[in-house]
Amino acid sequence: MFGTIPRPRPRPPASLLEIADLDKPCVPAHDLEEWIRATFVEDGAALYNEEHIHLLEARIGVVWCAVPLARHMLSVVGQAEIPMARGNRWAKARHDQQLVEWFGVVPDFLLTFDPMYAAAASDRAFCALVEHELYHCGQERDAYGAPKFKMDGSPKFGIRGHDVEEFVGIVRRYGASVGAGRTADFVEAALLAHDIDEPAIARVCGTCG
Numbered sequence: 307m308f309g310t311i312p313r314p315r316p317r318p319p320a321s322l323l324e325i326a327d328l329d330k331p332c333v334p335a336h337d338l339e340e341w342i343r344a345t346f347v348e349d350g351a352a353l354y355n356e357e358h359i360h361l362l363e364a365r366i367g368v369v370w371c372a373v374p375l376a377r378h379m380l381s382v383v384g385q386a387e388i389p390m391a392r393g394n395r396w397a398k399a400r401h402d403q404q405l406v407e408w409f410g411v412v413p414d415f416l417l418t419f420d421p422m423y424a425a426a427a428s429d430r431a432f433c434a435l436v437e438h439e440l441y442h443c444g445q446e447r448d449a450y451g452a453p454k455f456k457m458d459g460s461p462k463f464g465i466r467g468h469d470v471e472e473f474v475g476i477v478r479r480y481g482a483s484v485g486a487g488r489t490a491d492f493v494e495a496a497l498l499a500h501d502i503d504e505p506a507i508a509r510v511c512g513t514c515g
């Protein structure tokens with residue numbers, strides 16, 4: 307257990323950063339999963355966020371994937387999903403077996419990160435990316451907003467959407483108050499002092515001292 311001990315953030319394996327070796331572009335990142343838990347999720351974590359408390363009970367698999375991905379004309383550098391095979395029962399068997407070989411179980415959430423981006427990102431940018439993906443790893447809510455649980459008492463997990471999906475041009479032309487979703491809250495949060503500043507991240511990630 308790593309508890310609250312700050313330590314350097316895990317780096318992607320060198321084999322994924324070399325263009326020549328892409329026969330095996332996916333590598334499970336057990337060290338990154340431990341670091342994520344120790345940094346954001348566990349009690350006493352240096353960048354602890356109580357909004358992730360349900361993840362204490364979640365099985366999380368983390369993978370580096372060196373295949374470049376783009377969506378909506380933007381490059382994707384991180385992704386959170388609930389593993390779900392598409393296709394018939396044989397396709398599901400192959401899919402689940404791969405995950406079990408990597409993680410010992412089919413995890414509740416699968417996080418994928420781009421190793422090229424991670425290798426170049428600052429600690430602050432990488433922490434923001436990881437927490438962005440953690441925010442997607444949600445717990446379902448009932449009609450009254452209360453968290454949902456399964457019959458066995460464990461959290462009912464689900465993928466949480468973004469709080470804001472709006473165009474910069476709409477905010478520029480009409481203002482944040484009529485923006486979609488929680489645009490106004492988003493702008494307000496951006497104008498406040500941030501909870502996590504650069505020195506705090508440097509301490510946690512260990513690369514600056």
Ligand SMILES: [Zn+2]
Nearest residue numbers: 438439442468
């Ligand atoms: Zn997202």
